[in-house]
Amino acid sequence: MNKKKKMDIIYEDKEFLVINKPSGLLTIATEKEKIKTLYHEARTYIKKQNPKNKIFIVHRLDKETSGIVVFAKNEKLKNKLQEHWNDYVKNREYLAIVEGKITKKKETLTYYLKESKTHQVLISDEKNGKKAITHLSLLANNKAYSLLKINLETGRKNQIRVSLNEYGYPIIGDKKYNSTKNPIGRLGLHATVLELEINQKKHKWCAKVPENFKAMFENAIESYETK
Secondary structure: OOOOOOOOEEEEOOOEEEEEEOOOOEOOOOOOOOOOEHHHHHHHHHHHHOOOOOOEEOOOOOOOOEEEEEEEOOHHHHHHHHHOHHHHEEEEEEEEEEEOOOOOOEEEEEEEEEEOOOOOEEEOOOOOOEEEEEEEEEEEEOOOEEEEEEEEOOOOOOHHHHHHHHHOOOEOOOHHHOOOOOOOOOOOEEEEEEEEEEOOEEEEEEOOOOHHHHHHHHHHHHHHHOO
16 A cells, blocks of 8 residues: 655745645645645644645646745735736746757747636637736756746747647656657656745745656756755
């Protein structure tokens, strides 16, 4: 019988609980799944400390994306962050492994995104879509794949996945957005850094890079993590 893995807690204080979410785990419940979620694990964890404790979701990651997820421990902070998320977030950084050899060192992708009735995010136009700005930096490449550092200027649903597919370099393991290769057995997207500035305090949280990412680009990722 497999022993259940403990949550990978990055940071905790009276206001925040910050967790490195594994790939394959929902952030919050859906109609089909209520229990196997990061929120459920976080809530169970803080209730064990004190049954009166509360936890609130502030943002989310896609099920197959790993990395930093922030929970608030009081409703006032939750509301503040949810209502003005883009004002408080100073940096959102991801690592992505994509299909194809990218040679350009830096690129900014600007698209307009629209969600369909079937919840697929599609490229649209200025009139019908929401603007999505994604900054790419090439960290390493080989004949078949490229490792990118990604910084978000906007935070749209599936923004990185849709933008990279439209750019011609889908994220490995992303069948939803046209990937045909999956050498690491999961989606090649990981939220590595989140910087917040709220209530006159600065926070910077970093999540360890998954081992299967390192298996593909060990030297580049070691260099990235030591910066």
